[in-house]
Amino acid sequence: MAQNLPYVLVLGPPLTYSEFQPRYSSSYNFLNLSSSPLPLLQFLAAHRVHPSSIRAILCNPLQRVTADVLRSLPSLGVVITTSVGTDHIDLSECRRRGIRVATAGGLSTEDVADLAVGLLIDVLRRISASDRCVRKLIRFEFLNLPLGSQVGGKRVGIVGLGKIGMEVAKRLEAFGCKILYHSRSKKPSVSYPFYSSIVELAASSDVLVVCCALTEESHHIIDRKVMLALGKDGVIVNIGRGALIDEKELVQCLVEKEIGGAGLDVFENEPHVPKELISLDNVVLSPHAASMTLESFNHTMEIAAGNLEAFFSNKPLLTPLLDD
């Protein structure tokens, strides 16, 4: 390892770190704290690296970048996260200390929309349930199959018609679905029917696709009333955030067959999934993976590498959140 390469403290490795590290090890000395049981300062001492030698942190959302960490590294100049969000980083401490922060930029709207449509088809056509059934029997019996429902002609109510919602709508139109939507306000440029009331949207829909942002107003926007309005054959797809749905009520409605099914990529208490859902055949459970594809990971890695390079050559960050 060349001694004159700049140190990068890896505080929570990116998901594709095993590819990333060797690719850039000729440019940086990576110090992977997450692979060590030691606390930060002991870890650095064990590597004979003085805290003031660390100028860059690479992190992911599973590892918090606290004020304590930031204060331990007097020469720290940049925190580069491979996530879109920055909840795990103490941004005010970064601001106070003039530490620059770079994110992964925008997530792949298309990937998220693709998964939403995949979950919708899966729930309606019982793909995962059938796959489970076939794997158990190593054969199939025509008379004992979970019978799916047609995708075409379904009225799909989109909750939050932003970039992702528009991509979902575009895809579902090609299947012959009818698109309706609810948003904070009617979009003048959009011809899909607008519902100011989420309950009325649900009553007019066969499927709800939840893809709005989680805010104080949208917390539990899908409550029991909405689910009952959606009805016994209704399906809910959630690729937004878990807390957009009252999960306790959702579980009850699914168990009691007050709604027909659900395709869920997000949950209120991640990474935990309500255990009542595990035994249900009309539910598809996805591990918050809507934006997780090999291609988007590689893109994220390229951006992280670009931000490292920009920082160490005193250029503006590619995807700055804080960059004075």
Added chain:
Amino acid sequence: MAQNLPYVLVLGPPLTYSEFQPRYSSSYNFLNLSSSPLPLLQFLAAHRVHPSSIRAILCNPLQRVTADVLRSLPSLGVVITTSVGTDHIDLSECRRRGIRVATAGGLSTEDVADLAVGLLIDVLRRISASDRCVRKLIRFEFLNLPLGSQVGGKRVGIVGLGKIGMEVAKRLEAFGCKILYHSRSKKPSVSYPFYSSIVELAASSDVLVVCCALTEESHHIIDRKVMLALGKDGVIVNIGRGALIDEKELVQCLVEKEIGGAGLDVFENEPHVPKELISLDNVVLSPHAASMTLESFNHTMEIAAGNLEAFFSNKPLLTPLLDD
């Protein structure tokens, strides 16, 4: 049960028979042979029905309508199957005896295309595999997930660009896929790139969607050479017929990771599924369900009822295969 209602011999009940029977029991005396262990003539005797009282058969593809059966029923006038195909009916004996035959008409092209796209998204995005993983753990760990691949930008080679292939193409265009195709001949009205060689199509594709008819020429059209041309990241979706693919080679290519994955609705030896596939995470197994939706079943039932009514009121059948 009114004694003057016409008898309908149910020889293999339609899948939604439990709904169908009560709905039409005021019009017909249904005699459900498939619910009895007795052979035909003993079954009729047990019901005190003379074989010459049977003028109509209702059947599905799981029960053969042999020359023996046809000869046992001297007054038989019609065989109504709830399937599109008629392989299970001795058509030449029907022709010889002047027995009319009605099918379910055409299957739902859209339903089949929807499942093809559902399988494609599922394999690429690892939906069923992730669902399996989440159900096992009742939680998910970000670092141990099956990582999917983007749908957008994929080059999808459609093998057989008929009605179903065109519907598949229409849907995938909305996801930003690039469509290529192989058919017996170039379609003058289609602008997608045409490949006369299936191996060249595979070499230029990330995904193959197999949806051509099974003929002598198309038997094993997807052989080892095609799979190797498709390559290690390549995915095969089959919603045509099992024998379009050399299944033994497919299994080997999947096990040895010569191709990336498969979404299979059809198999060479149905209802059996190759047991080697059961343990693979990059495969989605569907029980020949591409055209099976509640809506298409209901439609099929309406057609069967319409054919029964047409026959007993001496009108032309709705969906005749033989109707002199």
